[in-house]
Amino acid sequence: MVLTPEMARAGVTPQMLSATHRFTCPKCGKEFSMFQSRAIACRGCPKVSQNCKYVRCVHCDHEFPLLGSLVNTKEKEKFLSNYMSGVVNKHYGSFGYNRRR
Secondary structure (H helix, E strand, C coil): CCCCHHHHHCCCCHHHHHHCCEEECCCCCCEEEHHHHHHHHCCCCHHHHCCCCEEECCCCCCEEECECCCECCHHHHHHHHHHHHHHHHHHHHHHCCCCCC
């Protein structure tokens, strides 16, 4: 997906665009986004806000690395994991941390 001027005006960043990219689980073959993974499958995991470099399938709970499935370099892997941790930490700052969420 390409970042359009309308999306940029609405506050969409290239990082957000890459985190919403849908990819396929290598085990079950179903699609999901990294946002879904962090919000559903990684809920309650202490590593979700600590720059985790893995993604967990929301359908079959299979965990696999970002590198190779969503990004192709270690720098992009680190950047995306840091970005997603920032999103999670901002959510925790706004709504509080609860292990059962």
